[in-house]
Amino acid sequence: MHPIRLAGEPAHLHPAGALFLPARDTLLVADAHFGKAVSYRRLGVPVPEATTGATLDALSDAIAATAARRIVFLGDFLHSRRSHARETLAALQAWRDRHPSLDLLLVRGNHDARAGDPPASLGIEATDEPVRLGPFALCHHPDPVAGAYVLAGHWHPCTRIGGRAFDSLRLPCFWLGDDSGAQPQRAVGVLPAFGSFTGMHPIRRAPGDRVFAIADGVVRPLPGA
Template identity: 50%
Template sequence: MPVHYSVHVAGEELWLLAAKAVYWPAEKTLLIADAHFGKASAYRSLGQPVPKGTTRENLQQLDRLLKDLDCKRVIFLGDFLHGPGSHAQGTLNALRTWRQHHYGLTLTLIRGNHDKRAGDPPEDLDIEVVTEPLLMGPFALQHEPDAYPGHHVLAGHVHPVYRLRGKGRQSLRLPCFVIGKQVSLLPAFGAFTGGHSGHYDEDSQVFVIGDQQVWPVH
């Protein structure tokens, strides 16, 4: 079983995973925000010296989750591909090889702002692509963290991180989940994505990811 912290949101149990994703046990569904596959390829296409292997690293992380979870569906909450340069052959071949090993798995992408620039994934990846919101039970699954009447929003886009402060000038920025009253945020799943340290509402619960664990901070 993957490392997780169980919470109840809108009457449903959700697992906040240390792998920077959310598992919804009742629906056997894995939620992933901001994978940004091919981001490094996109940067290299512009002549930027960035590390290789990030797509492979992300797919290996996803493989580990699928091995440990009873999962029938993966829903990407936007930004599956980073940009037009993410259609590099190496990136697409890695995604195709991964897809062949998970042919029976239902994949859904809710278009995010980067998907609009990058274009939809190739058809042979067999990914259902929809516009936001995707309504499932009490949830509105979205990329943008905008409130939706009558549903609790689960979204990405922000790449939330939380700054833990120690003595003196010591501090640590960690990816986090933010569980709010109407809108909750998932951290960016991608390994090369950065993060935004926001000022979260006092009524929100923040859970940081550190040392391969999920920790509540307030």
Template identity: 50%
Template sequence: MHCAMTLEGEELWLLADKAVYWPSRKCLLIADAHFGKASAYRSLGQPVPQGTTTENLLKLDRLLGAFECEQIIFLGDFLHGPGSHASGTLSALRGWRERHPDLAMTLIRGNHDKRAGDPPDDLRIEVVTEPLLVGPFALQHEPDPHVSHHVLAGHVHPVYRLRGKGRQSLRLACFQIGARVSLLPAFGAFTGGYQVDQHEDRQIYVIGDQEVWPVR
């Protein structure tokens, strides 16, 4: 499921799989995949879940099967760190890339990418520095305002706490659409979150049960 909205005159679809589809560009925007994060933690002796890279790639396959897509733009933090270059992680990424040989892929280098190093050349991912100006948007990792373009960024891993009766609450990943800067949720399966709040100049869209809906 998705929630369609218009931003800066462009139709964008906010997806329950924590990505944005831009129909007129046939493009997926994905922030903070953090491929290999679990592998990096295991290399440090931490007992963390297995299979997060596979889960993320299956989610990408699901999106590519659901939407007409010619390009993926990653808004930073494709790889988590130096430990993400583990053979199992890179083998899974290479196998996935071989199944999508004609898909254009661009990475806007984020803070974790600077530490991890660029993806291997055989993944055929164009790596650029921020901002990447496309149409009315400045595509970035860091959510810093741009002088002339509306910023779509990652980095923050936004989540929103829905409150019920008494002490009941749910902490859900969300999109935060602002007047000049908007945030995408972290795509990766093994990522934390930073709580954001609703304000007059921004709209929160939460994700739950494979749906996206605005917070009123």
């Protein structure tokens, strides 16, 4: 994991795309989009299988690495109403049964509005944004909140890295706006999508932003970060 300071507190950036706040024993995960693949398959679109299992394995690895006691999902936990498929919910329940002591909170996002809250058996409290946690406002949408540093998802940020042979790669990234207080409108950090089957959108970096790309299982600060 890559350690940083954020809004005056320690934070760790996990290469799966999660952000850990050790002072709060809290792991933040954005845009898991569980059940996205099965949603597409039910529409007749050929897409990869076993994506839910891959995402849950990554989540378990992040829990083991951080010893987090709480997970806050920053929106878009389930992809759609079609995500309530038997096999998807069974995988989620089996994962939950392996982690019964975790405190789980969902800050609802735009996909949650359509998919509905997770089944009660998963023991996930669901609420609307923002959720205040110390200096942070936990949200799905990356919009400023007065007097807080926002941590959100929604955009699935990525950055483009160019090579000498005019080749380039798109890499998921943590996009952390200015946390100095000098630019309150920029006090927003966006986590990469955690789900293993999600798209990405390139960012437009502004002065004061810090960007941390994820490549080969390592979080790497980009120049200026």
